[in-house]
Amino acid sequence: MISHNIVPNISVDCVVFGFDFKKLNVLLVERELKDEESGKLLIKDHTLTGYHIFEDEDLDTAANNILKNLTGLDNIFLEQFAAFGQLDRVAGDKDKVWLKYINKGFAERIVTVGYLALIDNTKVTLHLKDKNVQWFPVNKINGMEMAFDHKHIFYKALEALQRKVKVEPIAFELLPDYFTLSQLQKLYEALLGTSFDKRNFRKKVSQMHYVIPLKKKQKGVPHKPAQLYLFSREVYDKTRKGKISFII
Amino acid sequence: MISHNIVPNISVDCVVFGFDFKKLNVLLVERELKDEESGKLLIKDHTLTGYHIFEDEDLDTAANNILKNLTGLDNIFLEQFAAFGQLDRVAGDKDKVWLKYINKGFAERIVTVGYLALIDNTKVTLHLKDKNVQWFPVNKINGMEMAFDHKHIFYKALEALQRKVKVEPIAFELLPDYFTLSQLQKLYEALLGTSFDKRNFRKKVSQMHYVIPLKKKQKGVPHKPAQLYLFSREVYDKTRKGKISFII
DNA sequence: GCAAAAGTGTTACCGGTACACCCATGC
DNA sequence: GCATGGGTGTACCGGTAACACTTTTGC
Numbered sequence: 001m002i003s004h005n006i007v008p009n010i011s012v013d014c015v016v017f018g019f020d021f022k023k024l025n026v027l028l029v030e031r032e033l034k035d036e037e038s039g040k041l042l043i044k045d046h047t048l049t050g051y052h053i054f055e056d057e058d059l060d061t062a063a064n065n066i067l068k069n070l071t072g073l074d075n076i077f078l079e080q081f082a083a084f085g086q087l088d089r090v091a092g093d094k095d096k097v098w099l100k101y102i103n104k105g106f107a108e109r110i111v112t113v114g115y116l117a118l119i120d121n122t123k124v125t126l127h128l129k130d131k132n133v134q135w136f137p138v139n140k141i142n143g144m145e146m147a148f149d150h151k152h153i154f155y156k157a158l159e160a161l162q163r164k165v166k167v168e169p170i171a172f173e174l175l176p177d178y179f180t181l182s183q184l185q186k187l188y189e190a191l192l193g194t195s196f197d198k199r200n201f202r203k204k205v206s207q208m209h210y211v212i213p214l215k216k217k218q219k220g221v222p223h224k225p226a227q228l229y230l231f232s233r234e235v236y237d238k239t240r241k242g243k244i245s246f247i248i
Numbered sequence: 249m250i251s252h253n254i255v256p257n258i259s260v261d262c263v264v265f266g267f268d269f270k271k272l273n274v275l276l277v278e279r280e281l282k283d284e285e286s287g288k289l290l291i292k293d294h295t296l297t298g299y300h301i302f303e304d305e306d307l308d309t310a311a312n313n314i315l316k317n318l319t320g321l322d323n324i325f326l327e328q329f330a331a332f333g334q335l336d337r338v339a340g341d342k343d344k345v346w347l348k349y350i351n352k353g354f355a356e357r358i359v360t361v362g363y364l365a366l367i368d369n370t371k372v373t374l375h376l377k378d379k380n381v382q383w384f385p386v387n388k389i390n391g392m393e394m395a396f397d398h399k400h401i402f403y404k405a406l407e408a409l410q411r412k413v414k415v416e417p418i419a420f421e422l423l424p425d426y427f428t429l430s431q432l433q434k435l436y437e438a439l440l441g442t443s444f445d446k447r448n449f450r451k452k453v454s455q456m457h458y459v460i461p462l463k464k465k466q467k468g469v470p471h472k473p474a475q476l477y478l479f480s481r482e483v484y485d486k487t488r489k490g491k492i493s494f495i496i
Numbered sequence: 497g498c499a500a501a502a503g504t505g506t507t508a509c510c511g512g513t514a515c516a517c518c519c520a521t522g523c
Numbered sequence: 524g525c526a527t528g529g530g531t532g533t534a535c536c537g538g539t540a541a542c543a544c545t546t547t548t549g550c
Contacts, residue, residue, distance in 0.1 A: 007257065010333075010359055055357060059333035083331040083361045085258075085307035109303060111258055111359070113331045182528075199531070200513065223527040224520035430501075447504070448540065471501040472547035 006052040009107035012062040013050030015157035016117040018135055019174040021183055024190045025135040026154065031147050033101055043094045045145035048153060052106065063115040070133065077118040077173040081160040085111040089149040114153050116161055118173035165191050166246050172231035178214060180226035181205060210236035254300040257355035260310040261298030263405035264365040266383055267422040269431055272438045273383040274402065279395050281349055291342045293393035296401060300354065311363040318381065325366040325421040329408040333359040337397040362401050364409055366421035413439050414495045420479040426462060428474035429453060458484035
């Protein structure tokens with residue numbers, strides 16, 4: 001039995017991160033509302049990608065569905081990182097106007113569960129065309145206007161990501177299947193806001209036997225083509241000794 | 249304006265940890281139901297300490313109130329660690345009977361937010377008298393019957409605790425204000441399920457300038473009395489260099 | 497005086513850090 | 524041939540790990 005009634009006071013919001021080989025980005029949806037008569041712009045800001053769960057929908061399922069709708073992809077890395085339930089989290093002036101306008105029967109008090117999503121930019125760009133969805137560099141978020149408490153949620157997600165990335169091999173989710181060591185290094189530098197010594201970084205990676213060099217090389221680059229690598233979760237699960245650190 | 253209506257589909261559950269200088273314990277409430285006519289025992293198991301939030305109550309406030317009711321103490325260490333929303337999480341046979349019996353107007357679908365609480369056993373034991381609330385060693389939980397998905401929640405809490413304890417100085421919350429280094433060592437050993445070399449452990453602690461020796465010593469012990477120490481959060485906040493590890 | 501836990505230093509090894517030059521390709 | 528990023532080895536230092544005996548108290 002499938003219900004399509006939403007739960008009026010519980011939602012799921014996904015903070016979707018992507019990496020364009022230079023910087024870390026986050027996916028945001030534009031929220032725009034014009035006064036019907038005057039045409040005056042009442043609201044123009046951004047929100048995370050989320051919605052209210054259905055009565056017969058798991059939290060994890062809801063998060064997956066959001067990502068599926070957004071990108072067309074299944075099997076995206078998704079992990080819950082926190083729940084947000086402040087009394088006033090949807091009670092900003094603009095937010096009240098907005099909720100009244102969309103009029104979907106949401107409650108005044110909404111608890112949302114935040115999910116972290118990591119996606120491989122190279123697989124997904126096409127599906128975002130002609131939606132009001134866009135990538136924004138994470139270090140520009142501070143200056144932006146955001147709906148509800150979404151800026152707060154975003155920063156909590158970023159903190160969670162930075163914490164996890166040091167301890168679990170999840171950063172690979174942000175890279176294509178085949179990647180170079182320089183791309184991996186730039187990714188960690190973008191994630192953690194630091195920079196690493198090239199040789200030491202490579203020495204460390206070479207101890208991670210689940211980062212496997214391929215026979216392939218880059219092609220068509222105007223410099224020495226780089227070796228391509230692959231992350232193997234199977235090897236990781238078998239060989240990790242429990243206390244591998246992903247920082248240098 | 250204070251409302252005393254509960255939100256029927258959102259609850260908060262606290263996983264309360266304590267340390268008795270030998271092992272790590274968790275606080276559980278007995279859940280018992282007898283058939284009114286036959287007197288037959290229908291349910292006898294244990295639950296975490298939690299309740300449904302009120303309409304005008306923050307998640308954090310709700311968790312604090314639970315702890316306050318339970319222990320009489322304010323200012324207990326409390327941290328959210330996950331939300332649980334599986335469709336069938338309150339739909340076990342016993343759970344259905346129980347929810348019908350207590351008849352409080354809860355929804356069929358309940359999302360609960362899990363909080364980790366750390367308390368100093370020496371301050372709180374008195375307040376638990378004559379309630380059906382008791383400490384249980386964490387390594388006995390596996391063999392116990394628990395309500396709803398509370399066993400699952402408990403294990404997630406334990407994992408979160410083990411993760412955090414290596415990286416933040418929260419273990420001190422489980423000790424009295426003044427403690428000995430042996431107590432601290434036993435605590436970490438209980439938390440992480442390992443054992444440490446005494447000298448190396450002390451060497452490491454001596455580099456943590458926020459663990460401060462006092463002029464006092466233990467009294468009335470049948471062996472050489474130990475130096476007492478104190479954890480100073482102020483010193484910690486000032487001196488931590490960002491990457492101190494609490495493991496050895 | 498004995499049982500019980502407190503307290504204390506040194507050495508060996510390994511992993512982390514710092515650092516500079518040659519190489520392969522596209523244009 | 525030049526601009527661009529790819530790729531490589533070594534020496535030093537600091538932290539971790541292993542290890543055994545003396546001290547102080549209550550009884």
